[in-house]
Amino acid sequence: MTRTDTTGTRPRLGRKRDHARDPEILEATLDILAETGYEGMTIDMVAARAKAGKATVYRRWASKPELILDAVACMKSSEVDFTSPPSTGTLRGDLVAMVKSPTLREGERKLKVMAGIVSMIARDPELAAAARAAIVEPRAQANLIIFQRAIDRGEIPGDADVETLCTISPALVAYRVLMLGIPVDREYLIATIDKIVLPAAGWQPPRL
Template identity: 60%
Template sequence: MTVEAPSPDAVAPARLGRPRDASRDADILEATLEVLAEHGYDGMTIDMVAAHAGAGKATVYRRWPSKADLVIDAVACMKMRDIDLENLPDTGSLRGDLVALVRAPELPEAERKMRVMGGVISLMSREPELAQAVYSAILAPRITINRALLQRAKERGEIRQDADVDKLAALAPAMTAFRTLAERKPVDRAFLLSLIDDVVLPAAGVATPTVHDGP
């Protein structure tokens, strides 16, 4: 008996739509952050994100089944300059090192991160995964850098030996978040210098200048 070979159409797997274009993910996540920073989580819609990214709403939903899933991924993927603890500023003083971190080009991005955090604050209490993503992407990197600079200052005897480095490292990031979220005020160079001179250095036992100037 002769068995006819099946036709190519008979053995070809059925297509379930076009494959997802992963190259669009970065655009969609970046658009999510922009919309969050401007409108907050409650005011954000998938339509807004899709329009901002130049993508179809169906494209967004194929990758992220809910708005919360999209936001968690977007916050977790927020990019920051890689932390290179071996090449931090080393001016010879704690104040000089901290001031060297206040770079004008980075201020708008730092403020945007705070606005993103403000945008998701209503969701963080309901989504522990989002709360962890916010901490890891926005607060933890700066705390890590501050801790390294403070520990170095402690080792060279510049700050009190009983200073709590972990608490001191979190002071400026915490007050920056409060200024953005609670007071709704901008985070500019003058504010950051005042944090260094009026809060961090006195708490560490370091004498500070009376005028908030540059390094």
């Protein structure tokens, strides 16, 4: 990524860089980012949170923007895997199965990070791309697969606007958390699925 590249140079002498510190520093960066936002975050805060020296941070990333870019990009590979969303046999079952506690927690953190960098997104295309790839796209992709399966099963019309359907849930969650300041819980998400997403998709329970 943007991380300072040392590979390819001559085999260096002296103590080896402890790459186990990399993810710790990146995680600390995301924590501080979520708490204080882009401008509010200082490298000293990150170093202190990661119990590292400031020089240790600058040995790996050349500047604050590069550290943040890398931290945001690394959110992409998270503990929750969105590439193979649950398959329960029904659209409603799949959507409800997406509402799990770890997914919720991770989503909330990603949203807070997003809130911290939103104002930069309009001015830094590279950061914008990283944020979308890490935060927005995984969920959208998972929803896309779920809706495509529903179309293949004949649960919803083939001409449904899947693109927009995929964004309803993430958009409502983001709006609720960032604009209204209300945390989302399982109950709200399931109510959203039943009252908004499924009706908008033109869904009928497969068996009466």
